[in-house]
Amino acid sequence: MKLTCLQENLKRGLATVSHAVAGKSTLPILANVLLATDGGRLKLAATNLEIGITHWIGAQVQDEGAITVPARLLADVVGGLPNDRVTLTLDARTQTLRVECGRFVSNIKGADADDFPTIPSIADREATTSLPADVLRQAIEQVAFAAATDESRPVLVGVLVRLREQTMFMAAADGFRLATRQVPLAEVVSKPVEFIVPARALLELARIAGEVEGNVGMIVTPGGGQVLFHTATTEFVSSLIDGKFPDIERVIPQQYATRVVVDTAELAKAVKLASYFATASQNAIKLTMEPGGELGPGRLVISANAADVGDNRGELDCLVQGEGGQIALNVRYLSDLLGVVKTAQLAIETQSPQSPGVFKPVGQEGYLHIIMPMSIR
DSSP states (O other), rough: OOEEEEEHHHHHHHHHHHHHOOOSSSGGGGEEEEEETTTTTEEEEOHHHHHHHEEEEEOEEEOOOEEEHHHHHHHHHHHHHSSSEEEEEEEEETTTEEEEEEEEEEEEEOOOOGSSSOOOOOTTTOOSSSEEEEHHHHHHHHHHHGSSSSSTSSGGGGGEEETTOOOOOOEEEEESSHHHHOOOOOOSSSSSSSEEEEEHHHHHHHOOOHTTTSEEEEEEOOSSSSSEOOOOSSEEEEOOOOOOOOOOGGGSSSSSSSSEEEEEEHHHHHHHHHHHHHHTEEEEEEEEEEEETTTOOEEEEEEEETTTTTTEEEEEEEEEESSSSEEEEEEEHHHHHHHTTTTEEEEEEEEEEEEEEEEEEEOOOOOOEEEOOOOOO
């Protein structure tokens, strides 16, 4: 193998696939990255057997070939090279990759490419659906953080993805909160499909989607064990979680007693201030909704009280429909939600102090977030 490519492209490509490199594994080759010539391009690939990332960059190929080398070492070497052309030459006899750039030369010992696990590829498979990369990224970021981190219930570590007719529905829950997002699709899905993807894998996909333009295609393997996503230069594959996702529809309240519409940025500031006190008191903050009268708008009072630290109280003007009321919530869950809401206003719907709080960004259809209430004195 012998080829030439640009240092910046190689550096960016290695950064893309590096997130799939196994940190610790009984298989040493999983710490390697695969380099292989492929139709006039250089293919880079890495996998930890749960996810796999393949990325192609432009190259001038003189001799075909393939090798795997330690991913961290190659990334460090390439990252330290000048922004110039890099020549990669493989000595097949010694399985050594020679990296030349300007006046710098490195020789990296590698392993046979045939020993590298096969990563499923889209090949000639037809995409189940596709959607804009920025839309997919935002949908993942608004849902995946609500998945559980405790693997005692494996399905809750994942995100439910349901493709039906002309809609993609995503949901994640950890028993204390629930996030759902519906995204309209440009074309009707030929066959309904439902699967659960590990949240960690989707967050990696969101990172990739944030670096590309255009559409991301999605393919579910015939056996249903894996899902593949692809852009013009990158393919991402993830194993799926086997199991049945909880019936989330039954926990979504269908009505409310009080509805508040508040400025998102102002609420985020008030919640952040309250969090300094809430962390010393079970992470709990109170939201008190007070209807307005003829003389002014309603008020939303955000408060936290910790006996050993002190207390905090903030008031925000807002629109209040209904009878008003109070609900106590985990401040971390509320902060997480506010970090992904991009609309100027947020609607909060409640029924009683014992009922979940329902949050809906005003002006963005299809996103719903539920936080279970806390019981505090």
